[in-house]
Amino acid sequence: MNIENTIRIAIQAIFTNKSRSLLTMLGVIIGVGAVILLMAIGNGLQVYITGQFDSLGANTISIVPGEVFSSSGGFGSRESQFSAISNNKLRYTDVKEISKISGIRAAIPMVLGNSDISYQSTTKKRSIIGTMPEYEKVRNTKAEKGSFFSSSDNDGGKRVTVLGSLLAKDLFSNIDPIGKTVRINGQAFKVLGVAEKKGGGFGGPQFDDYAYIPFKTYIDIFNDQKVSQIVVQAEDKEGIQENIVQIKKQLGKRLKSDEFSVFETTEILKVINQVLGVLTLGLGGIAAISLVVGGIGIMNIMLVSVTERTREIGLRKALGATPGIILLQFLIESSLLSVFGGAIGVALAFLLALVINQFFPAVVTMFSIVLAFGVSATIGIVFGVAPARRASQLSPIEALRSE
Amino acid sequence: MLLVLENISKHYTVGDTIIRALDQVSISVDEGEYVAVMGHSGSGKSTLLQIASFLDKPTTGSILLRGKKVENYSENEMAGLRNREIGFVFQQFNLLPKTSAIENVALPLVYANVPAQERTARAEDMLREVGLGDRLKNTRAQLSGGQQQRVAIARALINNPSIVFADEPTGNLDSKSGEEIMDMLDVLHKKGKTIILVTHEADIAHHAKRRIVMRDGHIISDSKDRKKKV
Numbered sequence: 137m138n139i140e141n142t143i144r145i146a147i148q149a150i151f152t153n154k155s156r157s158l159l160t161m162l163g164v165i166i167g168v169g170a171v172i173l174l175m176a177i178g179n180g181l182q183v184y185i186t187g188q189f190d191s192l193g194a195n196t197i198s199i200v201p202g203e204v205f206s207s208s209g210g211f212g213s214r215e216s217q218f219s220a221i222s223n224n225k226l227r228y229t230d231v232k233e234i235s236k237i238s239g240i241r242a243a244i245p246m247v248l249g250n251s252d253i254s255y256q257s258t259t260k261k262r263s264i265i266g267t268m269p270e271y272e273k274v275r276n277t278k279a280e281k282g283s284f285f286s287s288s289d290n291d292g293g294k295r296v297t298v299l300g301s302l303l304a305k306d307l308f309s310n311i312d313p314i315g316k317t318v319r320i321n322g323q324a325f326k327v328l329g330v331a332e333k334k335g336g337g338f339g340g341p342q343f344d345d346y347a348y349i350p351f352k353t354y355i356d357i358f359n360d361q362k363v364s365q366i367v368v369q370a371e372d373k374e375g376i377q378e379n380i381v382q383i384k385k386q387l388g389k390r391l392k393s394d395e396f397s398v399f400e401t402t403e404i405l406k407v408i409n410q411v412l413g414v415l416t417l418g419l420g421g422i423a424a425i426s427l428v429v430g431g432i433g434i435m436n437i438m439l440v441s442v443t444e445r446t447r448e449i450g451l452r453k454a455l456g457a458t459p460g461i462i463l464l465q466f467l468i469e470s471s472l473l474s475v476f477g478g479a480i481g482v483a484l485a486f487l488l489a490l491v492i493n494q495f496f497p498a499v500v501t502m503f504s505i506v507l508a509f510g511v512s513a514t515i516g517i518v519f520g521v522a523p524a525r526r527a528s529q530l531s532p533i534e535a536l537r538s539e
Numbered sequence: 540m541l542l543v544l545e546n547i548s549k550h551y552t553v554g555d556t557i558i559r560a561l562d563q564v565s566i567s568v569d570e571g572e573y574v575a576v577m578g579h580s581g582s583g584k585s586t587l588l589q590i591a592s593f594l595d596k597p598t599t600g601s602i603l604l605r606g607k608k609v610e611n612y613s614e615n616e617m618a619g620l621r622n623r624e625i626g627f628v629f630q631q632f633n634l635l636p637k638t639s640a641i642e643n644v645a646l647p648l649v650y651a652n653v654p655a656q657e658r659t660a661r662a663e664d665m666l667r668e669v670g671l672g673d674r675l676k677n678t679r680a681q682l683s684g685g686q687q688q689r690v691a692i693a694r695a696l697i698n699n700p701s702i703v704f705a706d707e708p709t710g711n712l713d714s715k716s717g718e719e720i721m722d723m724l725d726v727l728h729k730k731g732k733t734i735i736l737v738t739h740e741a742d743i744a745h746h747a748k749r750r751i752v753m754r755d756g757h758i759i760s761d762s763k764d765r766k767k768k769v
Contacts, residue, residue, distance in 0.1 A: 141649050448635055452650075453621075455621065459614055459615070532594050
């Protein structure tokens with residue numbers, strides 16, 4: 137008998153018992169769906185974070201206090217990061233020295249603090265960033281409405297601000313904020329512009345919630361000399377590693393090596409992606425357990441099916457089916473259940489990913505589909521062997537005699 | 540000679556006891572013969588049918604089909620023999636559930652690698668021949684007992700077998716349907732088909748020209764031998 141007929145018989149058997157087949161497939165449907173969906177969420181997060189870093193500007197080097205990376209390559213411990221912030225020794229003089237290094241287009245300081253910010257009766261507690269006008273270009277943060285503050289605004293320590301798009305919406309809802317006055321740390325600030333939407337959150341910085349004020353103004357009103365971060369823009373990508381060496385050398389004159397970190401901004405991305413990659417695989421692995429459970433479900437139902445259909449097997453053998461054909465029929469049946477279940481699982485995961493994408497980044501990858509589908513098909517074959525063998529070894533007489 | 544069984548024994552071991560279901564049984568069947576094997580429950584008639592129809596192998600003895608020894612055939616070869624040479628009519632009809640009459644009849648052709656179109660055409664013809672031309676798509680649940688047995692006869696004949704084995708073919712039927720089925724077997728015999736019928740009912744056995752009576756795994760009488768003696 138040819139394989140086409142065997143497949144046809146197996147499909148017929150599956151459709152003859154529709155509800156049982158569907159229930160059998162349920163385990164695989166959930167397993168495949170869970171693997172694809174969880175991996176989609178992990179991948180979505182990676183794509184999202186990569187996008188965030190891209191939006192931070194190209195060819196940038198970050199300088200922060202303390203040791204960001206541990207010697208093993210991952211992030212440093214939480215304790216070391218906290219102590220770095222409290223013992224921050226980066227100062228504006230460092231920014232000025234770094235900007236003199238050749239091959240560096242711009243070096244700007246960033247100071248970060250929290251403050252109440254209010255418009256009329258609406259008050260929000262938000263992060264305030266004190267920085268230079270060059271931030272607009274270096275960090276690729278354009279003013280969507282109005283304009284970014286100028287050098288003269290900074291030099292004069294003027295009370296002007298650029299609001300993140302979410303913050304502007306929170307404070308002003310539908311009113312145009314340009315030219316209005318908000319109060320930051322109790323002082324009146326004129327809104328010069330609203331920054332274009334950057335996105336963010338999910339544990340990372342939410343740029344759209346920030347209020348940007350001139351660096352000098354920040355120092356004046358918060359009386360804080362510590363620079364939270366220095367952002368350096370290199371002239372070209374090729375020179376970045378040399379720039380890092382030079383910056384380290386410059387800072388090393390005044391600070392100990394564990395008091396500052398210099399890294400290409402995308403380096404953080406590499407570490408985050410590494411962590412997320414492991415997380416995604418871990419999530420996929422946990423979901424894969426449900427796939428195996430689904431496979432065991434298929435085996436159970438197939439074993440019940442062999443017992444239920446003993447008479448049918450006997451009849452088929454009496455009419456000329458060889459043990460090999462019976463084995464193949466049941467093996468194809470379990471594999472098809474698994475493959476159909478896998479296909480439904482993939483479709484379901486796609487639909488759910490579309491829904492989830494409205495609230496959380498989820499990207500379904502070909503790799504996860506191939507992995508989940510491949511594993512489910514293999515499970516169908518592996519877990520189908522025992523029932524199929526049992527069916528093929530039945531004696532036709534015993535089988536025909538069964539009730 | 541179409542089928543020869545020589546000194547066939549079939550022994551089963553249950554615990555310490557050996558059960559001799561068949562003991563040194565010999566029988567030959569000619570082409571076109573209509574044979575009834577009779578006997579009470581446990582007489583060995585069903586075991587004889589199973590061995591003669593290649594569903595089972597004897598413990599000892601030899602089987603010749605058209606002079607060719609087949610008792611040492613592999614399981615696959617036995618399956619091939621059953622498919623080509625044997626047609627089965629069972630007491631329980633044994634139709635596949637939720638499957639149309641036409642698909643049930645075509646089943647042996649599936650295992651004979653007959654193309655789908657030809658299978659359907661031949662099964663349709665066969666169902667018309669047994670008077671079920673208007674029931675082609677009906678499933679087991681939509682057919683009466685008599686109709687189910689007719690579908691089973693159509694299935695037994697679809698591959699044009701050398702021998703039709705009927706195991707208590709009227710056992711699950713009312714007397715009218717039983718008579719109809721026996722009439723069909725009579726017609727088949729008249730057309731030259733070899734039929735081996737297993738029954739415990741004397742009036743059913745009388746449809747056959749030759750009657751073999753079994754008891755305790757032995758043949759105690761064979762009408763063919765008596766005729767020879769006379």
